Amino acid sequence: MAKKICALCLSPDLGGLELYMMRASSYLGEQCISVINEKGKLKSYYEGTSHRYATLKRRNLLFLWINARTLARIIDDEAIDVLHLHWTKDLPLAIMGKLLSKRRPKVVQSRHMTMTRFKDDFYHRFLYKNLDSILAVTHQVKMQIEKFIPSDIRPVTEVLYIGAEQPTLISKEERSDRRRQLGLNDSFTVGIVGRIEEPKGQHIVLEAVKSMHQNGIDVKGLIVGHAMDEAYFKKLRNDYADVAVFTGFTREAQTLMQLCDVMVLATKKETFGLVLIEAMMCGVCVVASDSGGPLEIIDDGINGLLFKTFDSSDLAEKLTMLCRDNVFKEMFAEAGRAKALEVFESEKQFAELQRVLENL
Secondary structure, eight states: OOOOEEEEEOOSSOSHHHHHHHHHHHHHGGGEEEEEETTSTTHHHHTTSSOOEEEEOOOOGGGHHHHHHHHHHHHHHTTOSEEEEOSGGGHHHHHHHHHHSSSOOEEEEEEOSOOOSOOOSHHHHHHHHTOOEEEESSHHHHHHHHHHSOTTTOOEEEEOOOOBOOOOOOOHHHHHHHHHHTTOTTSEEEEEESOBSGGGTHHHHHHHHHHHHHTTOOEEEEEESOBSOHHHHHHHHHHSTTTEEEEESOSOHHHHHTTOSEEEEOOSSOSOOHHHHHHHHTTOEEEEESSSGGGGTOOTTTSSEEEOTTOHHHHHHHHHHHHHOHHHHHHHHHHHHHHHHHHOBHHHHHHHHHHHHHTO
16 A cells, blocks of 8 residues: 655745645645645645645744644644655654654655755754655755764655656747747747746846847847846846846746747756756756756756856857857757656656655
8 A cells, every 4th residue: 555645845935846846746646645835825736626735824933833733633634654845944843743643654855955054953953863864856965964964863865856747849830929929039049937036047147148139149038937036126127128028927937948049047056956957858958057956967068058157258158159059059959858858757756756755
């Protein structure tokens, strides 16, 4: 009999972490129930679907026990064998929920974020002694876990990449129509997908695009995502109005990726880089910062290009080369799609996740 899983994520936001949690829960099917933030953006992805879920209010540490008691009841009522959390801030809740429950399920954390300091104080020793396993999204994150969590309390740790689903590819006619509707027309189009905030580097991409434009290249930047920082968003619109198209939030990011000639991930410190894999699945050439997760996704000069992190001049040089050499661009795109399908296809990764959870 398959083990029963409770997937926990009270994050109020909506990004790669939250959507991965929802997709993983969906793959696990009836054996899994999700516990999510009742006011979080993820909730709209569950409403009106067959996904089983419960909601909790997000509370501070002072009232943590209220949520922990509710979580413990869910664990016992649903006969949960494994509690799987994704958002690091939910770790205290997961451990308290486990200890308050009668079933005392195994607790596993998918570690999506970097770890930068030692966890050797009483509080963290308590948490990690009661955590059974950590699934690091990259080898870099695994190395950080091994560095900062003392060996006597460190849970079993292994790497499990986040996968991406194969997209529905649009026709050439639809691509042309949608590009025309957005005002992209025949311009060389550089896309970036993600929350609009300074660390994501939209300004780096648009500065590179503007530099190319000033050098006589017909180029546009397609900025996909919702504004987390209104002041930053306003400055982007003011400074790059002549070279940028902003779409706002969308549920069809992979469709919009297919309108682009190149997709860029410009984050200063990206733990993984799911948008890169999604773009590669679409057969779109990718360029990314030369740090963090992208180093485990892109083989520089083989299936994409890396640029110096937060260096708009270096990015402009890489994009100009791709604009002027379509053969290279298409070669990178084809190789990128092949690697994404071989290594990062979601069905393969979710099957591995299920194996790990079943063997706990």
